[in-house]
């Protein structure tokens with residue numbers, strides 16, 4: 003029992019701390035999802051252990067923003083929060099509750115409005131003149147922010163029109179436009195002032211600033227969402243009519259509101275607003291549904307935190323809280339270790355998520371994760387799952403901290419951190435089964451040698467069963483080996499073997515890409531293929547030569563050079579080409595017609611013999627590159643390509659001052675895009 007009490011005490015302490023930062027300092031230190039989650043947890047614990055409920059529990063009173071910055075004033079009637087729900091059932095429960103309370107079975111008229119994400123204030127008008135304004139405070143006492151509220155242009159200092167009551171209380175929301183918020187934060191960044199985390203906090207901080215001039219500068223806005231006539235006889239019977247009257251007196255009332263007579267109409271309005279919430283230049287976090295009849299509102303009254311006649315139907319958050327089960331350290335194809343958080347599934351905007359990458363060691367340290375932690379998950383940019391933060395308030399003192407491993411979880415080799423990119427890697431290469439599997443998957447993948455039907459599962463099983471150790475082994479697989487794999491029959495085995503045989507005819511670019519050289523993606527592979535044209539040239543290249551390739555940086559150049567300097571890699575390539583018979587048409591890349599090349603419209607002549615091309619081949623390449631290939635030199639010739647054992651054309655060109663290039667220069671030029 004004491005442990006439950008401790009749990010409750012600990013939760014309350016944390017919630018009150020978060021409320022202090024949010025309401026009093028306007029600088030939240032945890033996300034709303036995390037705060038709501040903890041409050042909900044406390045609520046459930048108290049429900050099961052009613053003996054521990056105290057009047058000062060955050061479940062029993064509203065979060066207060068009362069500070070010493072402003073004088074305090076007592077509200078004429080309590081200014082409370084709103085009951086809220088995120089789902090249909092929660093809303094239906096609300097309807098059932100009020101019908102039961104009122105003992106009615108008929109449809110109740112409801113007024114739906116936007117739930118503006120701002121800061122609540124109360125304004126008192128006497129004879130139509132703005133007299134005083136106050137924040138919600140603790141619900142009973144508020145902060146006197148009269149001077150500051152007078153700085154808000156959309157709040158009239160004098161009401162216009164007839165039938166203005168002697169005393170009128172207006173309640174509404176002060177907020178900041180999203181565009182103004184972005185501008186304010188930009189300026190704060192330049193001037194190195196503190197910035198706000200969202201428009202709501204910016205509005206609250208600006209309204210409650212000790213210098214009213216600052217409030218004036220911040221361009222705050224106001225929407226009225228309620229009023230009280232102080233028991234003066236009024237002609238209105240509904241909340242909706244009252245708001246319409248406020249608008250006539252010159253008070254800003256948001257036009258997006260709707261009278262509904264049943265829950266289907268309420269949900270239509272909710273869906274419509276949720277769809278266009280991003281169109282509004284101010285934040286809203288849901289809709290508010292209010293019993294329209296003032297008489298029924300009076301009958302329903304309040305509980306300690308909120309009126310019984312209203313509920314906020316909030317938009318589902320893009321953040322969810324769930325329990326972390328484990329962190330797996332995955333070994334990538336190049337040995338890079340990526341931590342991946344595995345958690346209890348959560349459903350966010352239409353997708354069930356179970357895992358999120360934690361990217362690197364720094365992220366693990368930033369989060370200070372422990373096993374069984376409750377974590378906040380979101381879909382960043384609405385797609386990629388991201389672990390935002392940890393709910394430290396619910397962590398047990400015994401839970402185990404997650405530590406980045408020192409040894410490879412697959413092959414046990416000591417991990418090393420690269421100085422350049424700070425990535426931690428297992429350097430065991432193909433000795434490491436994880437890297438071996440990923441490299442083989444890459445070798446036969448769609449963009450590499452493209453063997454259909456040879457997916458990761460089959461490759462992993464083949465490695466585990468030790469049927470294959472390197473790409474060459476795949477070309478010697480037999481039907482009797484393959485049928486021993488899970489879910490592979492004779493037909494499928496033969497299909498796989500045939501697909502493996504077919505992949506022997508490939509392209510140079512695909513072959514380079516398939517090798518999986520560090521940082522060499524498809525584009526780099528294409529550039530390299532275009533530049534070298536032959537495998538021989540590529541294998542025997544120098545770093546200097548590699549640095550010449552447009553778009554190949556120093557790191558990639560080194561990686562390529564390093565790859566081909568390793569004997570086992572050269573042996574494997576030799577065997578793949580000479581023994582297995584992988585081949586490609588070197589020239590294939592130049593056989594596609596191109597416009598706007600270096601050669602476009604140029605009159606080109608050839609002389610001599612070439613190491614890497616037959617004369618006719620070279621001619622075709624040039625024609626495809628948009629050149630005009632001629633047999634004789636004249637003063638109109640633009641370019642002469644000179645091979646070994648060149649003839650008199652070379653001397654004629656020199657006399658006529660025609661540009662000449664050799665085979666290497668030609669290869670460089672055709673490698674350009």
Ligand SMILES: NC(=O)c1ccc[n+]([C@@H]2O[C@H](COP(=O)([O-])OP(=O)(O)OC[C@H]3O[C@@H](n4cnc5c(N)ncnc54)[C@H](O)[C@@H]3O)[C@@H](O)[C@H]2O)c1
Nearest residue numbers: 020024030032033034037083084115116117118122227290
């Ligand atoms: N991140 C944190 O650390 C932290 C801490 C405390 C509270 N919070 C957040 O603050 C919220 C709780 O604050 P709250 O008690 O003010 O509740 P609330 O903001 O959910 O709802 C109550 C408020 O809604 C406002 N409102 C907006 N439009 C309205 C309309 N049309 N009609 C009536 N009222 C309208 C009212 O001013 C009212 O005070 C929660 O969402 C919680 O996540 C966050």
Ligand SMILES: [Zn+2]
Nearest residue numbers: 410413428434
């Ligand atoms: Zn390893």
